[in-house]
Amino acid sequence: MDYCERLQKVSVLGAAGKMGSGILLLTAMEMADQLLQNKGQKMELWAIDLSPEGLRGLIRYLRSQVLKAAEKKMVWLRRVYADRPDLVENGDIISAYVEDVLGLVSTSTHLSDAWGSTMVFEAIKEDPSVKVPVLSEIAQQGGGKTWFFTNTSSIPISRLDEQAGLNGAVIGFHFYNPPAVQKLVELIPGKNTLPELVEFARMYAKNLRKVVVPSNDHAGFIGNGHFMRDALWAIQTAEKMAETMPLQQAIWFVNRVSQEFLLRPMGIFQLIDYVGVDVVIYIMQVMNPFLPDEDLHSPFLDALLEKGVRGGQFSDGSQKDGFFKYEKGRPVAIVNPVTGVYESTAPLDEAVKALIGELPGLTWKEVNFAPDKAEKLSAFFARLKGMDSHGARLASAYGRQSRLIGELLVNSGVAQSADDVNTVLKTGFFHAYGPINEYFN
Amino acid sequence: MTGGYNTISLGTGRKEFNPKKVRPGLELYIKEAGNGTLAQIGGAVTVDECVIGNFMASRFNRQAHLGGFIPMIDEALRYKPATRVEGACASGGLALTAGIRAVLAESAEVVLALGVEVQNSVKAIYGADILAGAGWYPDRKAGHAYFFPGQFSNRAGAYFDRYGRETARQGMARWFRNMIENARLCPTAQEYHNSTGDLDALGLSEPDGRSFVDHLNVFDCSKVSDGASAIAILSEEGLKRAGIPREQAVEVVAWAQVEEDITKPPADLTVVSTIKEAVRQVLERAGITIDQVGTVETHDCFTIAAVLAIEAMGLAKPGHGGEFILAGHTSRMGRIPFNTTGGLIGWGHPTGATGVHQAVTIWEQLTGRAGDSQIRIHSDRPFGLTVNMGGDDKTVVAILYKKP
Numbered sequence: 057m058d059y060c061e062r063l064q065k066v067s068v069l070g071a072a073g074k075m076g077s078g079i080l081l082l083t084a085m086e087m088a089d090q091l092l093q094n095k096g097q098k099m100e101l102w103a104i105d106l107s108p109e110g111l112r113g114l115i116r117y118l119r120s121q122v123l124k125a126a127e128k129k130m131v132w133l134r135r136v137y138a139d140r141p142d143l144v145e146n147g148d149i150i151s152a153y154v155e156d157v158l159g160l161v162s163t164s165t166h167l168s169d170a171w172g173s174t175m176v177f178e179a180i181k182e183d184p185s186v187k188v189p190v191l192s193e194i195a196q197q198g199g200g201k202t203w204f205f206t207n208t209s210s211i212p213i214s215r216l217d218e219q220a221g222l223n224g225a226v227i228g229f230h231f232y233n234p235p236a237v238q239k240l241v242e243l244i245p246g247k248n249t250l251p252e253l254v255e256f257a258r259m260y261a262k263n264l265r266k267v268v269v270p271s272n273d274h275a276g277f278i279g280n281g282h283f284m285r286d287a288l289w290a291i292q293t294a295e296k297m298a299e300t301m302p303l304q305q306a307i308w309f310v311n312r313v314s315q316e317f318l319l320r321p322m323g324i325f326q327l328i329d330y331v332g333v334d335v336v337i338y339i340m341q342v343m344n345p346f347l348p349d350e351d352l353h354s355p356f357l358d359a360l361l362e363k364g365v366r367g368g369q370f371s372d373g374s375q376k377d378g379f380f381k382y383e384k385g386r387p388v389a390i391v392n393p394v395t396g397v398y399e400s401t402a403p404l405d406e407a408v409k410a411l412i413g414e415l416p417g418l419t420w421k422e423v424n425f426a427p428d429k430a431e432k433l434s435a436f437f438a439r440l441k442g443m444d445s446h447g448a449r450l451a452s453a454y455g456r457q458s459r460l461i462g463e464l465l466v467n468s469g470v471a472q473s474a475d476d477v478n479t480v481l482k483t484g485f486f487h488a489y490g491p492i493n494e495y496f497n
Numbered sequence: 498m499t500g501g502y503n504t505i506s507l508g509t510g511r512k513e514f515n516p517k518k519v520r521p522g523l524e525l526y527i528k529e530a531g532n533g534t535l536a537q538i539g540g541a542v543t544v545d546e547c548v549i550g551n552f553m554a555s556r557f558n559r560q561a562h563l564g565g566f567i568p569m570i571d572e573a574l575r576y577k578p579a580t581r582v583e584g585a586c587a588s589g590g591l592a593l594t595a596g597i598r599a600v601l602a603e604s605a606e607v608v609l610a611l612g613v614e615v616q617n618s619v620k621a622i623y624g625a626d627i628l629a630g631a632g633w634y635p636d637r638k639a640g641h642a643y644f645f646p647g648q649f650s651n652r653a654g655a656y657f658d659r660y661g662r663e664t665a666r667q668g669m670a671r672w673f674r675n676m677i678e679n680a681r682l683c684p685t686a687q688e689y690h691n692s693t694g695d696l697d698a699l700g701l702s703e704p705d706g707r708s709f710v711d712h713l714n715v716f717d718c719s720k721v722s723d724g725a726s727a728i729a730i731l732s733e734e735g736l737k738r739a740g741i742p743r744e745q746a747v748e749v750v751a752w753a754q755v756e757e758d759i760t761k762p763p764a765d766l767t768v769v770s771t772i773k774e775a776v777r778q779v780l781e782r783a784g785i786t787i788d789q790v791g792t793v794e795t796h797d798c799f800t801i802a803a804v805l806a807i808e809a810m811g812l813a814k815p816g817h818g819g820e821f822i823l824a825g826h827t828s829r830m831g832r833i834p835f836n837t838t839g840g841l842i843g844w845g846h847p848t849g850a851t852g853v854h855q856a857v858t859i860w861e862q863l864t865g866r867a868g869d870s871q872i873r874i875h876s877d878r879p880f881g882l883t884v885n886m887g888g889d890d891k892t893v894v895a896i897l898y899k900k901p
Contacts, residue, residue, distance in 0.1 A: 131642045131707060144637050146642055
């Protein structure tokens, strides 16, 4: 089966979800692009989800996103539509492309529509007890021809393979959120994954213009391998600091230092909110049994979730309340972990002023897009070393811890190199620099 | 001519430009520019006739019938003749020649000539479709997504093939730098706020045919702009009526309006033959040579268009336009300063207004009111030349002005 034949019938499971919709969008455009270059082929794409309402929203999302994408690749589209004399202006061609992409997509709430797929992309609940029976059923109905791509961010691929009886026809293909925007894909072959499947997956990722980082099949892979440990360290650090100050103040302090002093795009607790408190807890639960020397678990997060603090995002991409309540994307209030009530962060800024000390005077934005980024970072972290404040000291400790986590991922064989770890954090998490660096020696 | 007025050229580059916010429409620009000129010539009562140049409001703004906006400027313009003229990006130039003709025919003593275009109403990729209307529609299908950049990229490619790339490319980049530097001196220019350090590096950015065109980068291109310009064209009698002393006006010494067949491709991509003919005619009619011209406003919709125009004017031999720019001759301190307020690349290119904007700049320079943009006009070279081009060298208006 060649590349196009493999795309004959593709199903995306969980297609109306945040990850699924992005995967569906990218796959639909890839299929349409292949069809435009290889006329005469037949392809179909099934968007399968339990929610009919979600599927309707998906089509609206697809339409708007394909339109934007088409506007950006007009030079190429004009070439591939050269044989259509009825399409003259850019506007004509863009409309035709949108219809061509949407014309490939059928929506369904029935899993049976995925039967006989040549390729299945799975982006359903991050729970082996949900994933395994679904994959297993499609495999049985597919007569062995279905290849499975799972978007799991934490479950070992070999385990899914074995439990669902997929005979190596599965690979981890982990997009970052949102898939249409984020450049990174972690590619995770299981121990029995078919070599031709790996080869196809690389080609597919390349055609989607993604940066591929291979990860070995260890729970959490590289991205969550770093993020979960990084988050847990931050939580535990805040808890320790709370021996001498109110817990909210400690959380706010750690959040600000992780963003402002480490020059990250958002603070660590904001990142937990972005991913979702419930999702973070869940990923830790999935990973923890595979990590005999660690305890990747936070009772504090459990307690928050019990109070209904979940984080995550609304379907329009805006942030739900988590550790913080947000206005225009910025945290303005922080949850009281005891009462569950949100209190303004303004008084906390006043309270942590002395602790934080001199502010860095440089932001992630100013560094990340600067042409002389490396020089800026070296100069900044050299200055940080000379600062005598709790803020600067916490930042250094945090940076060293982040590096330890990165090294652990390489040493334990999750990542193949320090470069791969750094690429994942820079590309998938938009960090200005990788965790394995010399800044905090 | 006298009483020139330019609105700002609004679009990317201006701090006040926000593509997500509602922006002023045609009405505001027409009104501001019209009133700007009327205030300098004794008000609307002195005006006999109006001409408004516009290229594609019918598509950019879904608005035709622009003559109807003239009485909106001032009630005293009601019931007076108003005509909209169109010749693609030379529409502004046509507004001027239409006004000049009316004055020469003695059907008017005072004509208000205006040009306007509001282009930021659509994304650039759709704007490219609209602007492609300046070409022949049957050529559109085979043309580039960015149609006109594609046409001039082909010209640049042919020029590189014939004369070599290196010097031409550097000349084009220098042109870009000169235009931005000139624009920084003119508060209405679209690139007035430009503070980029290394303009040479930008100008030399390698073109990327996958996302744009093969032989031009985006800095080789003029701006997508909203704006209007206006100027008054008056007879001697008209000047008296408006109470304007001669030294506040420039004299129109000669003009040429030249048309080429839109259905035929250029005979030689490395020559802008219609510009060449228009410049030949205007100089001949004035009885002067190009060496007597003190400053030029040329239609640099693309840097390569400037290179080709310099050659068409006879300032440099074919293949040597880039060298001429690199030698500094066209810079504001050079032998013959070009586009002293930034031209289409630096000041902006509200297509239908551009021809009028060129006239306003020449009027400012020759009457000493160009502010920070002012260059020295030598008494032995008291002439200013404007060259306004529509389409790919199809409609050209060249006007020669003299310092009072």
